[in-house]
Amino acid sequence: MKVLVINCGSSSLKFQLIDPVTEEVAAKGLCERIGINGSMISYTPAGGSKIKKEVPMENHTDAIRLVIDALTNEETGVVKDLSEIDAVGHRLVHGAEEFACATLVTPEVKAAIEKCCDLAPLHNPANLIGIEACEKLMPGIPQAGIFDTAFHQTMPEEAYVYGIPYEYYKKYKVRRYGFHGTSHDYVSERAAAMLGKAREDVKVIVCHLGNGSSISAVKNGKCVDTSMGMTPIEGLIMGTRCGDIDAGVIEFIAKKENMNIDQIMKMLNKESGALGISDGFSSDFRDLEDAFLDGTSEDATRAMKAFAYRVAKYIGSYVAAMNGVDAICFTAGVGENSPILRTMICNDYLSNYLGITLNEELNALRGKEVDIATPESKTRVLVIPTNEELAIARSVYQLVK
Numbered sequence: 001m002k003v004l005v006i007n008c009g010s011s012s013l014k015f016q017l018i019d020p021v022t023e024e025v026a027a028k029g030l031c032e033r034i035g036i037n038g039s040m041i042s043y044t045p046a047g048g049s050k051i052k053k054e055v056p057m058e059n060h061t062d063a064i065r066l067v068i069d070a071l072t073n074e075e076t077g078v079v080k081d082l083s084e085i086d087a088v089g090h091r092l093v094h095g096a097e098e099f100a101c102a103t104l105v106t107p108e109v110k111a112a113i114e115k116c117c118d119l120a121p122l123h124n125p126a127n128l129i130g131i132e133a134c135e136k137l138m139p140g141i142p143q144a145g146i147f148d149t150a151f152h153q154t155m156p157e158e159a160y161v162y163g164i165p166y167e168y169y170k171k172y173k174v175r176r177y178g179f180h181g182t183s184h185d186y187v188s189e190r191a192a193a194m195l196g197k198a199r200e201d202v203k204v205i206v207c208h209l210g211n212g213s214s215i216s217a218v219k220n221g222k223c224v225d226t227s228m229g230m231t232p233i234e235g236l237i238m239g240t241r242c243g244d245i246d247a248g249v250i251e252f253i254a255k256k257e258n259m260n261i262d263q264i265m266k267m268l269n270k271e272s273g274a275l276g277i278s279d280g281f282s283s284d285f286r287d288l289e290d291a292f293l294d295g296t297s298e299d300a301t302r303a304m305k306a307f308a309y310r311v312a313k314y315i316g317s318y319v320a321a322m323n324g325v326d327a328i329c330f331t332a333g334v335g336e337n338s339p340i341l342r343t344m345i346c347n348d349y350l351s352n353y354l355g356i357t358l359n360e361e362l363n364a365l366r367g368k369e370v371d372i373a374t375p376e377s378k379t380r381v382l383v384i385p386t387n388e389e390l391a392i393a394r395s396v397y398q399l400v401k
């Protein structure tokens, strides 16, 4: 069984060919700068080295064609022909209230994704283009979609409703949806396994901390709250996104700086978060962490502290939402790789009321699943590398087997 997992952005396309049963990755790669000068494809077959070349790609159909050529190449390919690919799984961003689980792509499903384009104007159109390119070049191979919002569809109304006139929900479905759902689902499932318990018996908080960051409360295997909202700008402080903000700030800055709503949204999405708080020092947590540890930049220190504080504040609110917690899980680029941020979050804010103590030797490990709390710790702290591609491949397998 082989599933081709596709993650299609407006100018990029990531892919992995995965066996969902053995969990082996046969090959993976990335098409970049699609439709722009200098398009590149990189391709790495299992056990082989990375092949990177510049090839013109006018659109996503060209990109998919190159992916198929790479996978079936006589020397470096990993399948003889397309008949060895059993299904394609697409990572899709916004499924609104239409999709609560993985789904096979049909004309009706495509129409429903299109309906959700208003809610994710940057992502859903690109996702649809990816699906259509695959349908054209891989006819007869089942296509499935897995939505970033799906796992969060179990949130109760009190968690997803915004404090604005209800008519906007009724008219436009304005509400919290949440993102990174595949990761929150995968990590919370692994957390239960690491705790040696059934998913139905545990309360976990998943901190997906990357360039985009979100946190979720998962009670008995179901998401009950998450920090991203109708769009991915809400919640935690991120690389360049502001996260939670007083709506009054928008009006104040717009008037002072004579900015329109598009300029304001660009500032809040691209110039804010850690980049903004560090006064332009960096949006990359490696840079911020290095400067913070060396004590060379007050700007980096400010961003690191504000980031850790916001995560800790959300953890506190989710302990309340679930009336308890068994484990705090860290995942994604920052969550998996930054012992210092885990220490700041746990030692400065969670040690007393959650009774957390960290084993700093275990906290220094990288790249594997590990419980970094001491045996005495009253709450477990788990580092769990996320694997969205594998989670997608597994869901697709369940659908098509």
Ligand code: ADP
Binding pocket: 209, 210, 211, 212, 213, 239, 283, 284, 285, 286, 287, 289, 332, 333, 334, 337, 338
């Ligand atoms: P996204 O998928 O949202 O683009 P990732 O999950 O790949 O983000 O995370 C990217 C972030 O992880 C970057 O800010 C990067 O600096 C950070 N990161 C990666 N490795 C480390 C590390 N060793 N220490 C601290 N931060 C790291």
